[in-house]
Amino acid sequence: MRRFLRTTLMHNGFEALEAADGAQALERVVESKPNLVLLDLGLPDMDGMDVINKLRERGDVPIIVISARQDEHEKVEALDLGANDYVTKPFGAAELLARIRVALRSGAGPSVAPAPRIFVLGDLRVDFENRTVKLAGQEVHLTPTEYRLLEVLVERRGRAVGHGELLREVWGADASQELEYLRTFMRQLRYKLEPEPSQPRYLLTIPRVGYRLKSEA
DSSP states (O other), X not given: OHHHHHHHHHHTTOOOXXXXXXXXXXXXXXXXXXXXXXXXXXXXXSBHHHHXXXXXXXXXXXXXXXXXXXXXXXXXXXXXXXXXXXXESSOOHXXXXXXXXXXXXXXXXXXXXXXXXXXXXXXXXXETTTTEEXXXXXXXXXXXXXXXXXXXXXXXXXXXXXXXXXXXXXXXXGGTTOHHHHHHHHHHHHHXXXXXXXXXXXXXXETTTEEEEOOOO
């Protein structure tokens, strides 16, 4: 598999660095700062899920998981931990290259664009410089946690953000399993910002993955 990937990548203009296990992969990422990581979950020294978690603690490099594991729970867990995409073996070179291009274009995911000074989406207006939020011209009071949750979604606007990523960004690494925190604050945020909270227009749910803020701004 590594030989196939190396050949495919090099023939398409990429420079490929290889790692034989998870520990070596983490070292290579620190030393070489790659633009993207292709990660198998079945590693000889540790589970690939642990590698995703450690990579996310260190930065926002795009991660595409390549695995023979086809269980939906495995895919959701990988995405929740911060992987940008999940490719199931067997796969073709054209499919992989397309997914790589998407991840690199988006800066990937968990790639982060700075929050704009002013973000406008329909009737929603967020002024990050003055930390004010308005809906249809009326100022809306958000708690610090609600504001941070909205800020993270704006930074990642237009793409699905996993539950785990949101929990880490808003509440810290120790809260990565506290999904009810996120659901509670998302309900509150929708109640304050959505014209019809039961039919959200801006803060969209991605089933079994996380949430997405619409990107038309």
